[in-house]
Amino acid sequence: MTRSFLLATGLFFSAALTPLAAYAEQPANVGDAVMAASAYHDSGDYQHDFDTVIAQARHWVSERAPQVRKPAIVLDIDETTLSNWDEIRADNFGYIANGPCDALPKGPCGAIAWEKSGRAPAFASTLALIDEAERNHVAVFFITGRHEDEREATARNLHLAGIKHWDGLDLRPMTSHGYAAHYKAPARAAIEAKGYTIIASLGDQPSDLADGHAEKGFLLPNPFYRVP
Incomplete structure (x- = not known):
């Protein structure tokens, strides 16, 4: 089946829209x-x-x-x-296990360093x-x-x-x-x-x-x- 046939029948446009339907199945x-x-x-x-x-x-x-x-x-x-909200917010909800945590409220903040600091x-x-x-x-x-x-x-x-x-x-x-x-x-x-x-x-x-x-x-x- 050729591209010109698809265009003539309108089937091409239907197929082109198919990927859009996949958005409904994507995660949040x-x-x-x-x-x-x-x-x-x-x-x-x-x-x-x-x-x-x-x-x-x-x-x-x-x-x-x-x-x-x-x-x-x-x-x-x-x-x-x-x-651990200070660490969570500094890391924008990501998990950064290693590295220092010495720039709060800015990140990054290493989770292990935060926990070991005893500041929670x-x-x-x-x-x-x-x-x-x-x-x-x-x-x-x-x-x-x-x-x-x-x-x-x-x-x-x-x-x-x-x-x-x-x-x-x-x-x-x-x-x-x-x-x-x-x-x-x-x-x-x-x-x-x-x-x-x-x-x-x-x-x-x-x-x-x-x-x-x-x-x-x-x-x-x-x-x-x-x-x-």
Whole structure:
């Protein structure tokens, strides 16, 4: 079939339009997603939604704790207990693992350098949840995807952010690089093996809560990045 035949019959124009239809199948534009995520944060909606989930967890913990022997809660750290917003914004929502982080609020900001600097502030509502748990004699455990070589820096950051006590801090072994759930669920199971009942598990990623070992899971908002 020749080009002239296609033009004469109009079939050529139909075929030329076919690629346009493919736009409907493309993923969301990354630039649009960045602007939407920034607006969500800066509008206050992110903090409102975050605080709403924490309030639900606080209500559950205060209600459930007296009914359980050795109750415990498990908290993720990044975007659950500590906020990395300064690093996230400086890197325009990208992940830059290595390199310095010494030009904030400008980037680039190396994520590992940022975490080891201990500068991440705590979420006020999460601090209130931890205080509520301690008043109700609930053990507090942290399970984070940060690797073991960040233990000292992470503990220092928690102290500087106002968290003075916890019952356990589990970091990812240096040899672990797979899915977060493959590390976090067994870590919760190990807490249960010590006789605790995990009445609440909180995290900002579905992988923080996957595969059970908690009575209730509370998923916090985080459109800024995904950890599988």
